[in-house]
Amino acid sequence: MVLELKDLRAGYIVDGDYKEAVGGISLSVGENEVVGLVGESGCGKTATALSIMRLLPQNGKIKTGRVIFENRNILNLNEPQMRNIRGRRIAMVFQEPFTALNPVIRIGPQIAEAAMTGKNISKQKARSLALDLLKKVRLDNPQRIYYDYPHQLSGGQRQRALIAIALVHGPRLLIADEPTTALDVTTQMEILKLLLELKENMNMSVLFITHDFGIINEVADRVCVMKDGRIVEEGRKDEILTLPKHHYTKRLLGAVPKMGSALQQEQGILREDILIETRSLAKSFAIERGLLRKRTGKIDALREVNIKIRRGQAFGLVGESGCGKTTLGRLLIGLIEPDQGEILIAGKSLKAYLKDIPQQIRRMMQIVFQDPYSSLDPRMTMGDIVLEGPSILAKTRPRKEAILNEVLEKVRLNIEDRSKYPHQFSGGQRQRIAIARALATRPEFLILDEPVSSLDVLIQKDILDLLKSLQKELKLTYLFISHDLRVVEVMSDEIAVMYQGSIVETASSRDIYTKPMHPYTRHLLESVPVL
Amino acid sequence: MGKNKLAVFGVGVIIILSLAAAFAPFISTHDPAAINIKDALLGPSRQHFLGTDQLGRDIFSRMIYGSRVALSIGLVAVGIAAIIGIVLGSIAGFYGGWIDSLIMRFVDIMLCFPRFFLILSVVAIVGPNIFNVMVIIGLTGWMGVARLIRAEILSLKSRDFISASRALGANNFHIIFRHLIPNGIGPVLVSFVFGVAGAILTEAGLSYLGLGVQPPKASWGNILFEGRAVLGVGWWMILFPGLAILITVLSFNLFGEGLRDIINPRTRE
Numbered sequence: 001m002v003l004e005l006k007d008l009r010a011g012y013i014v015d016g017d018y019k020e021a022v023g024g025i026s027l028s029v030g031e032n033e034v035v036g037l038v039g040e041s042g043c044g045k046t047a048t049a050l051s052i053m054r055l056l057p058q059n060g061k062i063k064t065g066r067v068i069f070e071n072r073n074i075l076n077l078n079e080p081q082m083r084n085i086r087g088r089r090i091a092m093v094f095q096e097p098f099t100a101l102n103p104v105i106r107i108g109p110q111i112a113e114a115a116m117t118g119k120n121i122s123k124q125k126a127r128s129l130a131l132d133l134l135k136k137v138r139l140d141n142p143q144r145i146y147y148d149y150p151h152q153l154s155g156g157q158r159q160r161a162l163i164a165i166a167l168v169h170g171p172r173l174l175i176a177d178e179p180t181t182a183l184d185v186t187t188q189m190e191i192l193k194l195l196l197e198l199k200e201n202m203n204m205s206v207l208f209i210t211h212d213f214g215i216i217n218e219v220a221d222r223v224c225v226m227k228d229g230r231i232v233e234e235g236r237k238d239e240i241l242t243l244p245k246h247h248y249t250k251r252l253l254g255a256v257p258k259m260g261s262a263l264q265q266e267q268g269i270l271r272e273d274i275l276i277e278t279r280s281l282a283k284s285f286a287i288e289r290g291l292l293r294k295r296t297g298k299i300d301a302l303r304e305v306n307i308k309i310r311r312g313q314a315f316g317l318v319g320e321s322g323c324g325k326t327t328l329g330r331l332l333i334g335l336i337e338p339d340q341g342e343i344l345i346a347g348k349s350l351k352a353y354l355k356d357i358p359q360q361i362r363r364m365m366q367i368v369f370q371d372p373y374s375s376l377d378p379r380m381t382m383g384d385i386v387l388e389g390p391s392i393l394a395k396t397r398p399r400k401e402a403i404l405n406e407v408l409e410k411v412r413l414n415i416e417d418r419s420k421y422p423h424q425f426s427g428g429q430r431q432r433i434a435i436a437r438a439l440a441t442r443p444e445f446l447i448l449d450e451p452v453s454s455l456d457v458l459i460q461k462d463i464l465d466l467l468k469s470l471q472k473e474l475k476l477t478y479l480f481i482s483h484d485l486r487v488v489e490v491m492s493d494e495i496a497v498m499y500q501g502s503i504v505e506t507a508s509s510r511d512i513y514t515k516p517m518h519p520y521t522r523h524l525l526e527s528v529p530v531l
Numbered sequence: 532m533g534k535n536k537l538a539v540f541g542v543g544v545i546i547i548l549s550l551a552a553a554f555a556p557f558i559s560t561h562d563p564a565a566i567n568i569k570d571a572l573l574g575p576s577r578q579h580f581l582g583t584d585q586l587g588r589d590i591f592s593r594m595i596y597g598s599r600v601a602l603s604i605g606l607v608a609v610g611i612a613a614i615i616g617i618v619l620g621s622i623a624g625f626y627g628g629w630i631d632s633l634i635m636r637f638v639d640i641m642l643c644f645p646r647f648f649l650i651l652s653v654v655a656i657v658g659p660n661i662f663n664v665m666v667i668i669g670l671t672g673w674m675g676v677a678r679l680i681r682a683e684i685l686s687l688k689s690r691d692f693i694s695a696s697r698a699l700g701a702n703n704f705h706i707i708f709r710h711l712i713p714n715g716i717g718p719v720l721v722s723f724v725f726g727v728a729g730a731i732l733t734e735a736g737l738s739y740l741g742l743g744v745q746p747p748k749a750s751w752g753n754i755l756f757e758g759r760a761v762l763g764v765g766w767w768m769i770l771f772p773g774l775a776i777l778i779t780v781l782s783f784n785l786f787g788e789g790l791r792d793i794i795n796p797r798t799r800e
Contacts, residue, residue, distance in 0.1 A: 362700040375691035379713045389699040
């Protein structure tokens, strides 16, 4: 065994009270093995990783237990001894590749510096080691990247650079804490493959922390399922995935959207009743530099986009971050103005910027955003937030009360909570508030811009189910935007695939899944971590 | 915890000071301007709690009336600065583009002048009196507020709840007054409190140089100014107004610190 945890208990001291985060867990990671630690946010995964590294924040405390690494209980080591293990024998890769690199130091020297800490090696040698590592993590053109600053790299490249730093001393154990969560699906798959390859070549063991069973399926040999600081089930990957025993594992597995669900659905007949249509819609953003805001270039966010959304349909739009899918949503709802092209609503052209849009149309479409933390005004009560639309439309008080009762019931929120503020609700509840706000003007068309991307998998399923039932009940038309093909497939009848501002393929979800035409669609499908 | 206690202390001092200012005629033991040469330069006693100055005026009474000057200058000057700062900062942040550039460059220019010397020279031109001092401190103190509210609005403007509100059909007026100002005002309120402390200090400085509130009207600064001449024999003329300025400015700063913690949700929990 490389690592063994025995009855580890750790927690944080909050306002003088000890709050347990890790409630007595035991697990082991074997030679050259990948162990997946899976659970929802807040279940204690990260606290476990930090306890192993002895890097818990100031108010953190390891209560009892043993962390046996290479036959030594490292909880008994003193700080200098621990420093010899941290980064040398046990390395860690974090979730956020944007904050984990020092923005003012070039990539190469950052790696070289890591190589030189505590070791008596020359600058020359550190430099060649760094270059070597950049090659090892498969960064193209390592000579150039060596002299790049972190902001010049993409998210995936930055994560590779971080992995390179983690590997400088050839660690025995790598702890990867959600290393791909902030990355696009195609980049994610590349990073996962890289990690597995490095594990083989460098003879490492990996403790892989994630919330996504799809990723577990791709990388892990063994799985530990964690809930409320405890491990509820442990076993070989295939056992857990095929024959889960604990009901929580079953719930988690059941909540992962499965690819190919469209195959089971009856393919509805597509009526030619088109609600929303765009004709060669294009939008670019200027890049401004310097004091005088001189235009130095432009980014084409959308080029010649044509889509047709039929009444009553759930239309999926899938693509990587930065591909222009959010821009399309914002254009449709009139938050920004197109450079060229036309938007037709029920056959009539919407030729106007937001302020000129007649109230009738305004009420007809609404939008739900990704992040339920920034999409609700923190200084307004839940009731006021939901009723913002009706208030703007100057509805009477009894009318507003009726609307509030009705929509809260629809999204299954309690009317008694109307005077609470957003921070008093959970993530899932907040997203329900955002949906209720959108429904309060009785729209026909809802733009759902990554509505479940920031939610845990169980809550994600709740919200998806809610959206589905609302669609049926209220005969809504959806534009469902997401980077996650699994979610889009579950939600939509028809899917458009977007790549660098253009729609590369539009087809029914069944066809996208069974016979993808465009190479990018195929690449996207291959990159989805499936169960 | 300890920080909260300090803030409560600050608020307490501010309340006492406000009461003293409001009820000055009832609290003061003498007429603050009454000259009585035969009682000149008496040390603290039961008759004159804090002693008398070289013209025999009662320091305690003068300081009570001085608190009126300090507080009113603090509040009015900050009020003027706040109005200018909020209006210009909001416009700059909300509309952006060349309007923003114009306003912010003006802010930069204003910040180029060393403030105290600017105030000194303007006072020298328009004449030293309490009204002028208030207005000038206000007119030269709005830049921080403008920058602060602009930054707040810039970061709030791109938040999703603003987009959601637009999608619901809200106009600029609704967005500014319903979302931007309630969310952005917190740090600005805190800066007001610090601003009051700064204004009181500036007034004291001006009066000490003889360019602030003019005798016989009492202000803490001009008591200090007069005490300087008799430092060797009348220590009480320096000590008490000095302490008053120190404690008042400190109290406003402590109150501001506490307010910042209350308003900032990250440090609240």
